[in-house]
Amino acid sequence: MLRLALRPCIISSVVQDSIRILQAQGYKVTKPRRQVLEALEGAQKPVSPYDVQSTLRKQGKYLNHVTIYRILDLFCRLNLAHKVLSSGGFVKCGLGNEAGCHRFMVCRCCGVLREFVDEELCKKESKSAVNLGFHTEYHLSESSGLCSECYRKRFGE
Amino acid sequence: MLRLALRPCIISSVVQDSIRILQAQGYKVTKPRRQVLEALEGAQKPVSPYDVQSTLRKQGKYLNHVTIYRILDLFCRLNLAHKVLSSGGFVKCGLGNEAGCHRFMVCRCCGVLREFVDEELCKKESKSAVNLGFHTEYHLSESSGLCSECYRKRFGE
């Protein structure tokens, strides 16, 4: 029923919601999975797998790091968690706009990355943040998809 | 003259441009730095420090990995290169919109991260990409700056 690829991520999900989704998808609800869910729920900022481990350890709960990696992988596949960033590499600057606004497109097929400029987008993005009480100093945006070439290869002209 | 914090990144910079900037800022133009610049110039996708190392090794050029880390750090400080992503951690999903559009604000001071939704922004972003021949399937956007609380602490009401 719930088609994974199209489902938006969980709205301010509490642990219980996530557990229901695990079950709905036929995954077991294990103690380690509950514990990682709680650690994520409790965190105010992004946490690495080892962060999760030490958080839990402080509560007297011992999970092997391999287990945490596997659980976080699963949660990401189920849209219960995000990895906050995508690629990890360096890239030369492309066409420059304002310092502090960097906007990329990455082709998921061939991997080419292109930086582009959109002043209007930049302003809208900041304004949108202001409405939420956030003072923006820096944008980083990645769109992933297909470059024109890879798109052509798949779907023709 | 050239104030670093305000300078936009290099426009389709060739190695020579970057070298001029190194000199202008009083940094030495060394063989390793030239080589890393050339490796970045030559790459079609983001590259890790170790990627740079092996690329160079294939050309019979041997740089210690520590050197490469330090050079890439410098280049980023000088806006000669980007790290393509920011934090590296996991975060729970916040308010969900379309699957495939994730938009965050991160406070550079306290680290809180908040996901938010902006349909209009999402459409504009895709349209902007289409104009460049790119078919977008997924957005990831991070704005960094100050959350309302940290902003107040610094600049009052």
Next chain:
DNA sequence: AGGCTAATTGCAACAATGTTGCGTTTAGCA
């Protein structure tokens, strides 16, 4: 051109992060 010196690099040792294969445990179910 040759020497001086602060900046930069190389090296060694280490720390942190991430992966794989396989034996053991356990959640969910009959």
Next chain:
DNA sequence: TGCTAAACGCAACATTGTTGCAATTAGCCT
């Protein structure tokens, strides 16, 4: 209350990133 596939723990390993210090070198000054 057992059965079994799924999930976990462990060991061993691979990759990535960091630190302190000795050796080298780019840029400058004779």
